[in-house]
Amino acid sequence: MIVHDFSNKKSVLNQFISEMRDVSIQKDSMRFRKNIERIGEILSYEMSKTLNYKSQLVRTPLGEKEMRVPVNDLVVCSILRAALPFHNGILNFFDKAENAFISAFRHHPDGDDDFEVIVKYLASPSIENKTLILTDPMLATGKTLENVLKAFEKHGTPKQIHILSIIGAKPGIEYIKPIFPENTHLWIAAVDDTLNSRGYIVPGLGDAGDLAFGEKL
Template identity: 60%
Template sequence: MTIHNLSDTTSILNTFIAELRDVSIQKDAMRFRRNIERIGEILGYELSKSLNKKSSSVKTPLGVAETPLISEDIVLCSILRAGVPLHNGLLNYFDAAENAFISAYRQHKEDPESFDIVVEYLACPSLEDKTLILADPMLATGQSMLATFEALLPFGKPKSVHLVSVIGAQKGVDFVVDNFPENTNLWIAQIDSELNEKGYITPGLGDAGDLAFGQKLQH
């Protein structure tokens, strides 16, 4: 797997990450969603540089311009619900992409520190020989990302796989490196060093789904 950690280079991306983490700014849910969306746009732009292109002729009022355009068929898949703003940011740039959505959540056992990943809803087009972009803003343990990928396999074998996350823990990054196909690419805005005892990224930013859409009742 190739890891593209955008925080290796200082850019305006760092400002959006800092605002996502800031406990005073993240109280504004609309700004929180918009910052994730903007990070999705940046990650999508960087990802686009790696895709295959073909020359295309574009007729202008004064002649014909030869322009290299992306030639791959793209499917964007996000993990509900936290993945929606990130999905929107990617879709702003890959606006011709097909779309898939999946729900994957942690189902805790009697021990609050252990859990299973449960997939309950999935809508997906054919993935056969297409480019799959799998988006989840928080890459904590990596188990949700893997469970989602495995749930998508009956829909066809993608030509290539790109994972997109906003913040990850090193443990989660190591997990996807060990469990995804070798030709997978990970595009991530920032990597934190630790997971706490409950499997949450630290320093992280909290629960991205709750911050974007409001707290949920547990059942």
């Protein structure tokens, strides 16, 4: 796996991540969602530099100009529900991409720290020989991405996989490296060192889904 970690790079990403982490700012759910969308746009731009391009002649009112434009068949799949603003940010840059959505949630069968990730819903076009973009805002243990990859087995084999995340934990990144193809790219805005006993990123930012859309039962 090829990891593109922007944690230590000077950019406006740091401002958006700081606001998402700050307990006094993250109470503003609209701002929280907007920052997720902005980060989706920035990571999409960075990812676009690795895509395939072709030359295309464009006619202007005053002449013609040869331009290089991307030619990849993209499928953007977001893991519900925190990834919805992320998905919008990506579509702002890749407006011709196909779309997929998958539900994945943690289930604690005994009420303790141990959990399993359950996938119950997947709506997707064929991903055969296409570029699959998986969006998971919080890459914690990596088990969600593992189960999402398994769920896609019946939808074809992509020629390339890109994973876009906002914050990840080092253990989770290490966990998914052998699971995904070697040429998979991970684009991540920030990386934290540890997980707590329940598998949440520390210091992280809390539950991204709740902060974006409100608490659930």
